[in-house]
Amino acid sequence: MNKHIKKVAVIGSGIMGSGIACHFANIGVEVLLLDIVPRELNDKEKAKGLTLEDKVVRNRMVNDSLAAALKSKPSPIYHQKFASRISTGNLEDDIAKVSKVDWIIEVVVERLDIKKQVFENLEKYRTPGTLITSNTSGIPIKFMSEGRSDDFQKHFCGTHFFNPARYLKLFEIIPGPKTSPEVLDFLNGYGEKFLGKTSVVAKDTPAFIGNRIGIFSIQSLFHMVKEMGMTVEEVDKLTGPVIGRPKSATFRTVDVVGLDTLVHVANGIYDNCADDERHELFKLPEFISTMMDNKWLGSKTGQGFYKKSKDDKGKTEILTLDLDTMDYRSKKSAKFATLELTKTIDKVVDRFAVLVGGKDKAGEFYRKSFGQLFAYVSHRIPEITDELYKIDDAMKAGFGWEHGPFQIWDAVGIDKGLEFIKAEGLEAAAWVHDMKAAGINSFYAVKEGATYYYDIPKKSVEKIPGQDSFIILDNIRKSKEVFKNSGVVVEDLGDGILNVEFQSKMNTIGGDVLSGLNKAIDMAEKDFQGLVVGNQAANFSVGANIGMIFMMAVEQEYDELNMAIKMFQDTMMRMRYSAIPTISAPHGMTLGGGCELSLHADMVVAAAETYIGLVEFGVGVIPGGGGSKEFAVRAQDTFKKNDVELNVLQEYFLTIGMAKVSTSAYEAYDLGILQHGKDIVVVNKDRQIATAKAYAKLMAEQGYTQQPKRSDIKVLGKQALGMFLVGTDSMEASHYISEHDKKIANKLAYVMAGGDLSEPTLVNEQYLLDLEREAFLSLCTERKTLERIQHMLKTGKPLRN
Numbered sequence: 001m002n003k004h005i006k007k008v009a010v011i012g013s014g015i016m017g018s019g020i021a022c023h024f025a026n027i028g029v030e031v032l033l034l035d036i037v038p039r040e041l042n043d044k045e046k047a048k049g050l051t052l053e054d055k056v057v058r059n060r061m062v063n064d065s066l067a068a069a070l071k072s073k074p075s076p077i078y079h080q081k082f083a084s085r086i087s088t089g090n091l092e093d094d095i096a097k098v099s100k101v102d103w104i105i106e107v108v109v110e111r112l113d114i115k116k117q118v119f120e121n122l123e124k125y126r127t128p129g130t131l132i133t134s135n136t137s138g139i140p141i142k143f144m145s146e147g148r149s150d151d152f153q154k155h156f157c158g159t160h161f162f163n164p165a166r167y168l169k170l171f172e173i174i175p176g177p178k179t180s181p182e183v184l185d186f187l188n189g190y191g192e193k194f195l196g197k198t199s200v201v202a203k204d205t206p207a208f209i210g211n212r213i214g215i216f217s218i219q220s221l222f223h224m225v226k227e228m229g230m231t232v233e234e235v236d237k238l239t240g241p242v243i244g245r246p247k248s249a250t251f252r253t254v255d256v257v258g259l260d261t262l263v264h265v266a267n268g269i270y271d272n273c274a275d276d277e278r279h280e281l282f283k284l285p286e287f288i289s290t291m292m293d294n295k296w297l298g299s300k301t302g303q304g305f306y307k308k309s310k311d312d313k314g315k316t317e318i319l320t321l322d323l324d325t326m327d328y329r330s331k332k333s334a335k336f337a338t339l340e341l342t343k344t345i346d347k348v349v350d351r352f353a354v355l356v357g358g359k360d361k362a363g364e365f366y367r368k369s370f371g372q373l374f375a376y377v378s379h380r381i382p383e384i385t386d387e388l389y390k391i392d393d394a395m396k397a398g399f400g401w402e403h404g405p406f407q408i409w410d411a412v413g414i415d416k417g418l419e420f421i422k423a424e425g426l427e428a429a430a431w432v433h434d435m436k437a438a439g440i441n442s443f444y445a446v447k448e449g450a451t452y453y454y455d456i457p458k459k460s461v462e463k464i465p466g467q468d469s470f471i472i473l474d475n476i477r478k479s480k481e482v483f484k485n486s487g488v489v490v491e492d493l494g495d496g497i498l499n500v501e502f503q504s505k506m507n508t509i510g511g512d513v514l515s516g517l518n519k520a521i522d523m524a525e526k527d528f529q530g531l532v533v534g535n536q537a538a539n540f541s542v543g544a545n546i547g548m549i550f551m552m553a554v555e556q557e558y559d560e561l562n563m564a565i566k567m568f569q570d571t572m573m574r575m576r577y578s579a580i581p582t583i584s585a586p587h588g589m590t591l592g593g594g595c596e597l598s599l600h601a602d603m604v605v606a607a608a609e610t611y612i613g614l615v616e617f618g619v620g621v622i623p624g625g626g627g628s629k630e631f632a633v634r635a636q637d638t639f640k641k642n643d644v645e646l647n648v649l650q651e652y653f654l655t656i657g658m659a660k661v662s663t664s665a666y667e668a669y670d671l672g673i674l675q676h677g678k679d680i681v682v683v684n685k686d687r688q689i690a691t692a693k694a695y696a697k698l699m700a701e702q703g704y705t706q707q708p709k710r711s712d713i714k715v716l717g718k719q720a721l722g723m724f725l726v727g728t729d730s731m732e733a734s735h736y737i738s739e740h741d742k743k744i745a746n747k748l749a750y751v752m753a754g755g756d757l758s759e760p761t762l763v764n765e766q767y768l769l770d771l772e773r774e775a776f777l778s779l780c781t782e783r784k785t786l787e788r789i790q791h792m793l794k795t796g797k798p799l800r801n
Contacts, residue, residue, distance in 0.1 A: 003131075014065060025086050131183065220372050242355075243351070278372075607665065617741075659798075713763050754771070
């Protein structure tokens with residue numbers, strides 16, 4: 001099916017509809033967003049003398065909803081200017097415009113009668129061949145298209161985005177009785193390639209895949225918490241990052257999503273899945289019913305399992321609901337000996353075997369919860385899907401789990417999992433025992449860089465389809481490793497391209513990482529054609545190893561610190577001036593040194609969700625790995641396009657001085673971190689390494705030549721320095737910054753002005769690097785800087801003086 005999506009219509013502008021509209025705008029698609037016409041005037045409209053016939057009134061609902069979405073945090077849109085791709089209207093005046101779109105997405109209230117009415121009206125104007133889908137989270141797809149034309153039914157199915165549409169990757173595609181296979185194939189590919197989603201084709205069963213398993217998991221914990229006498233804090237401690245789940249864990253997630261939303265889906269499963277072997281588990285526990293009666297629905301009502309309050313002194317305090325008394329109380333700490341055993345285990349997948357072996361309440365909790373989960377997912381095949389990997393994909397992409405149920409089961413061992421199931425008085429599905437009897441002792445296997453899964457109908461191990469567009473570093477790390485030290489692994493990606501993957505904690509950049517980068521460049525220059533710096537951890541890099549800097553500064557080992565900073569600078573310059581193309585592939589948090597590395601690569605292939613910036617001011621220093629130098633260079637390059645040189649330099653200065661961090665890769669262009677015509681953004685992070693490799697290969701094949709080092713950088717000297725010093729004096733006098741903030745800013749000003757030269761002068765990069773390193777080292781002697789670094793190491797947050 002060769003179809004191009006140039007324009008979509010989104011019907012319904014609520015939180016979900018506006019979010020979907022924004023995400024299509026994110027990827028460059030034109031969007032028509034429609035909603036109903038208000039039936040009465042509000043007070044503002046009455047005061048202005050408007051009538052129900054005025055356009056501003058008729059489009060009030062859609063415009064108010066979209067405006068609220070665009071103001072929300074986190075933002076549903078990569079860049080505010082992308083909102084211009086969305087046009088709004090109403091379902092009476094503008095419904096005929098759907099004849100000009102390529103895809104119609106219905107996102108109205110979850111009532112079958114209303115949806116059917118909307119589809120009846122849409123079909124009057126829909127052009128044959130236009131895709132038409134519903135974002136329902138549970139209404140059977142087969143009922144929605146009843147009575148519609150053959151062409152409508154052929155092009156109709158469910159396309160379930162998860163909220164928020166920008167951030168959650170799951171894209172469930174649910175066929176109707178007459179949906180064309182070509183439509184399903186198209187949507188599956190479009191979701192992955194263009195929307196950046198994990199596309200999962202699900203069967204038309206209640207709650208589909210993600211919510212069926214996700215709501216079971218939460219309901220299971222709701223019942224278990226009372227049975228085991230656990231607190232809200234304890235469950236959230238055990239079901240958060242320690243097992244690769246979001247920080248919001250279980251109860252805080254329910255507060256954010258809304259208890260009423262969860263109850264609606266749980267009731268739907270209970271009412272429509274009478275044959276589910278765990279049917280009774282979807283009944284609401286008494287404490288949930290009480291919370292519903294009291295309207296304690298979470299964030300939307302100001303209280304749920306947690307409640308924000310103020311103590312006698314006016315200090316904000318987060319209270320927790322006591323599930324025994326149903327009163328709010330101060331938070332209690334949750335500590336378990338079993339969790340202490342995992343503190344030195346960085347990889348989540350390696351923790352599971354330790355967690356389920358715990359001798360305390362935590363170990364018992366994991367054995368019970370995993371036992372119930374393993375049994376449940378085994379019985380959902382073939383009911384909700386025929387392939388076990390789709391369940392794992394759905395839970396990872398829709399609920400933010402790092403590992404799906406079958407991956408966790410593999411991690412603890414098939415036999416152990418069966419023991420946990422038996423201990424709960426449950427049974428695994430027969431196919432699990434058949435698999436074991438056939439001598440297959442894991443659900444997944446990795447062969448030649450590809451992931452294989454146990455195919456239940458075929459009773460054999462098969463390759464998961466769709467992997468050819470991806471490079472999965474976990475799969476190739478062992479077999480393709482060409483170098484390794486304590487900080488990096490260097491892998492051969494094939495076609496003459498190497499990849500450097502950071503392996504330090506939070507991917508911080510220290511001596512071992514810098515050494516590994518230099519080694520990788522040496523190897524690439526000698527025997528390969530290009531180098532990618534990329535990883536598939538949660539974040540690209542949170543910056544330099546400030547703990548190392550702190551220790552050297554405290555011990556007054558300034559020669560060693562000088563050498564360490566020079567090594568950082570020299571390594572960044574090798575990234576810039578090597579004989580092979582270098583590509584940086586940032587994603588997630590890319591801060592400080594991670595940003596500096598990207599600034600010095602020949603090209604950046606950034607994931608759309610990249611939060612990048614130079615944040616060194618927060619720890620009392622300036623960027624010392626070439627970042628201050630590079631911003632001075634980029635400012636002078638902009639001089640050529642802009643006569644107001646001081647204003648240009650000031651903009652770059654403020655980006656560092658205010659520690660600005662982009663909220664998407666697209667915002668990084670505004671900050672001067674990414675460059676138009678040189679760097680690119682990919683929406684699907686899973687494709688990032690493969691895309692970076694392709695560009696490295698292309699650059700090499702086109703005849704990449706090492707560039708000569710620059711000596712043509714115009715610095716403005718005293719002219720710029722005077723402007724900066726006057727500005728920092730004024731800000732200190734107005735109490736916008738502290739005395740120490742002023743000192744840091746003045747050091748940065750000295751570097752970016754090129755020192756106190758009497759007139760504008762052309763200098764080379766090394767001149768600026770030397771100024772930068774001197775300024776960085778002098779700040780490391782400041783007591784206030786050491787206090788900031790120490791605070792950052794303890795809390796993970798910058799200290800504001």
